Amino acid sequence: MNAPLALLAELTHRCPLRCPYCSNPVELTRASEELATEEWARIFREAAEIGCLQVHLSGGEPTARRDIVEITAAARAAGLYTNLITAGVLLDAALIARLQAAGLDHVQLSVQDADAAGAERIGGMRGAHARKEAAARLVREAGLPLTLNAVVHRQNLHNLPRLIDIALAWGAARLEVAHVQYYGWALANRDALLPTRAQLDEATQTVQAAREAHRGRLVIDYVVPDYHAARPKSCMGGWGNRFLAVAPSGRILPCHAAESIAGMEFPNARETSLRAAWEDSDAFNRFRGTGWMREPCRGCEHAERDWGGCRCQAFALTGDAAATDPACALSPDRALLLAAVAEAGATAFRYREFG
């Protein structure tokens, strides 16, 4: 069994935005059920003890927590490299200064589109885009490294060249071009979000050209989405292999979307240590390694490279989390995914909301 390298700390599900592809579960956790500051501090120490080197402070919007500075300081005190994943709309110069003093290492800022009108329609919040631009400037003025995270899909992929321009203009050293992953809210909006093959090919070319043009100034991370690939992605580098997440409720998860798999129970950090969850829990052992696999994954030469793909996607499409991810061309359920690609083309969103 490997030791985990990174912890995703989902501090809250609250967020001023309402992105229709939000990776939070469809059933959002309310503020009253969130873990307390000291509980997060203990979780960070436990994470470092079992081998985590870095923590992603995420949400929802992590800065919606009033104790975000104390939480950041606790993560650094535990010895973790500290990355804030934020929509940026609540950041001001004073908060950034306090976060930096608390030891924040890096900021990852999301953008929803290249222009205000598009970004605000997708994110469902007026005025968000200008506030993000201001936040990026403040982060850079403070001397903190900035990564821009652009979630791309059918309704904004045509703006990818302009998103790259924004990354440069806003002073980001890295740009993550992240395709939407289809579970939870994004699955409910799949028809409006799935790109066409032509859009995708164009995007891939755009990224290649931009990498050349901006070498030494901007690093672009880009992964082809698996709805259009022949092999699935190596989800989380393998279930229970390198990564764990803790949800606002305290549930300890092998992947931030794992709660979308009906019928699974996850240990809670309120009563279970991260070590016990990682090493001994049914949830983490369920899809760890290759022993759980059936054909065609069982015995496949790619089994230890892609780990059979994404369990959440397998469940979302087939109803069986132990099935081969239909993103694989060898999956008997591949037709489900191809049908989704063929049927996509809606425009209206169902925005995320507390139920």
Next chain:
Amino acid sequence: MTPRFAPGVRLHHDVARARWVVMAPERMFVPDETALEVLRMVDGARDLDAIIDGLAEKFDAPREVIAGDVRGLLDDLVARGALVT
């Protein structure tokens, strides 16, 4: 030239795996032994000469021998984005 860590980059002791790692935004790498010795001398105050002197003393080796290695390693670490000068 006075090297220092690039923004968001730091050397971190990975206690669980008994090694040192360079932590950087969205990536990490494990420096080899010689690179690690150089990185441990980087504090934003020591300039190139001071780093060479320090390592020559530590390894009881002639300064000229150390100097070439250190220059090469620093160039490499700058190219990898870990250090800035």
